[in-house]
Amino acid sequence: MEMSYLLILALLLGCLAATVPVFMALFFTGTFGLVFLLGIDPRIVIEVLYRSMDKFALVVVMFFVLCGNIMTTGTIVKKLINTANVLVGFLPGGLAMAGILACGFFGAISGSTVATVVAIGGFMIPALIKNNYDEKFSVGVMTTAPILGVIIPPSIAMILYGMVSNDPLEALFLTGFIPGLIIMAAMSLYAYMVCKKQGFPTLERPTFKEAIKVIRESIWALMLPVLIFGGIYSGLFTANEAAVVACFYAFFVEIVIHRDLKLRDVKRVVVSSAVTSATLLIIVAGASVFGEYLTFEQIPNKIANAVVSSIDSPWVFLLAVNILLLVIGMFMDIISATLILTPIFLPLLNQFGIDTLHFGLLMTINLGIGYCTPPLGVSLYIAGATVNRDLVYVSKAVMPFLLIQIAILLLLTFWPDLVLFLPRLVYG
Numbered sequence: 467m468e469m470s471y472l473l474i475l476a477l478l479l480g481c482l483a484a485t486v487p488v489f490m491a492l493f494f495t496g497t498f499g500l501v502f503l504l505g506i507d508p509r510i511v512i513e514v515l516y517r518s519m520d521k522f523a524l525v526v527v528m529f530f531v532l533c534g535n536i537m538t539t540g541t542i543v544k545k546l547i548n549t550a551n552v553l554v555g556f557l558p559g560g561l562a563m564a565g566i567l568a569c570g571f572f573g574a575i576s577g578s579t580v581a582t583v584v585a586i587g588g589f590m591i592p593a594l595i596k597n598n599y600d601e602k603f604s605v606g607v608m609t610t611a612p613i614l615g616v617i618i619p620p621s622i623a624m625i626l627y628g629m630v631s632n633d634p635l636e637a638l639f640l641t642g643f644i645p646g647l648i649i650m651a652a653m654s655l656y657a658y659m660v661c662k663k664q665g666f667p668t669l670e671r672p673t674f675k676e677a678i679k680v681i682r683e684s685i686w687a688l689m690l691p692v693l694i695f696g697g698i699y700s701g702l703f704t705a706n707e708a709a710v711v712a713c714f715y716a717f718f719v720e721i722v723i724h725r726d727l728k729l730r731d732v733k734r735v736v737v738s739s740a741v742t743s744a745t746l747l748i749i750v751a752g753a754s755v756f757g758e759y760l761t762f763e764q765i766p767n768k769i770a771n772a773v774v775s776s777i778d779s780p781w782v783f784l785l786a787v788n789i790l791l792l793v794i795g796m797f798m799d800i801i802s803a804t805l806i807l808t809p810i811f812l813p814l815l816n817q818f819g820i821d822t823l824h825f826g827l828l829m830t831i832n833l834g835i836g837y838c839t840p841p842l843g844v845s846l847y848i849a850g851a852t853v854n855r856d857l858v859y860v861s862k863a864v865m866p867f868l869l870i871q872i873a874i875l876l877l878l879t880f881w882p883d884l885v886l887f888l889p890r891l892v893y894g
Contacts, residue, residue, distance in 0.1 A: 489752035496755035518754030529709035534576030540720035559661030582615035618646035795836020
């Protein structure tokens with residue numbers, strides 16, 4: 467039996483090492499295990515593919531993808547950045563702090579790290595360098611701050627985790643607010659200290675009249691997170707329905723009010739979102755076939771029994787899982803990792819008495835950090851392309867900010883009440 471496990475592991479790692487797309491590697495490995503090793507009827511694979519995509523949560527993800535594309539096509543992103551500049555831009559390191567704040571604003575709408583690093587990082591990195599900020603510092607802060615896109619709700623990664631764990635999405639979203647604010651505060655404090663010490667330039671303090679003007683111009687953009695979360699937690703609509711409401715609101719604001727998105731551009735935005743969503747669906751399907759093989763082999767239960775027999779402390783278990791997830795995040799995207807690993811870890815959470823909401827937040831942060839770690843960190847390549855720098859340069863630039871995020875991750879790991887404060891407050 468162990469021989470078949472080694473064969474499956476070798477096949478999966480071999481496909482990934484040969485740069486076979488992740489979804490194909492998962493699909494072929496899972497199919498090989500089901501059909502050739504277990505002798506399962508191949509028609510089961512077709513059924514698994516259908517079931518994996520017949521999930522309402524995936525519709526929600528698609529609408530949040532569309533919402534993010536609407537905003538990056540229009541001027542909502544620029545208005546969010548202008549607002550952040552007005553609030554903190556005049557402080558030492560204020561422009562960097564404005565970029566961090568803008569990532570928080572955008573993350574509260576898009577739910578995606580990649581969308582955030584493209585929209586905010588692509589704008590802010592050249593702006594920071596133009597204003598005489600150190601290039602390495604500029605690249606580092608604006609490559610790592612977009613992790614807020616998957617921590618501050620709505621988060622696509624949390625939606626997929628909730629789809630597997632069956633946690634209520636509204637409660638899962640609430641776990642991300644306090645950690646997101648802590649990360650924003652810690653990174654902003656570091657930027658303030660570094661920039662004050664090195665004497666980086668600051669923007670002029672805006673007058674009250676100028677500040678009011680900028681905020682008034684941005685009010686429609688700022689109201690989008692208010693609409694989403696106000697509607698969810700007032701009971702006006704569910705978290706699933708919020709994605710649709712957000713899309714219609716963003717379309718209305720960009721076409722009718724800002725008038726920056728032309729009707730002829732709508733088709734391009736929708737098609738682009740459809741391609742992104744289709745890519746996501748394919749990854750979900752491939753991961754589901756591989757997950758079905760794991761289920762037939764009862765691998766999650768075997769791992770759970772092995773871990774419980776060797777680890778008797780929930781804190782030691784969480785520390786080990788953090789290290790494991792940080793390593794996995796270096797080689798696998800957050801969507802595939804969430805779909806594959808969540809069913810494996812769920813039985814262990816019951817054994818150690820760990821809250822699934824708490825663990826979902828920890829998994830999201832761990833795998834979110836993977837966007838900024840080599841060799842496969844997507845954010846590293848996007849930021850490197852922005853300044854025409856290689857992977858080694860960008861990897862060194864992000865190191866101080868990654869250490870801050872890992873320190874906060876450890877704080878949240880061993881202080882679960884901090885993560886669960888809002889869900890308990892709202893839902894008891």
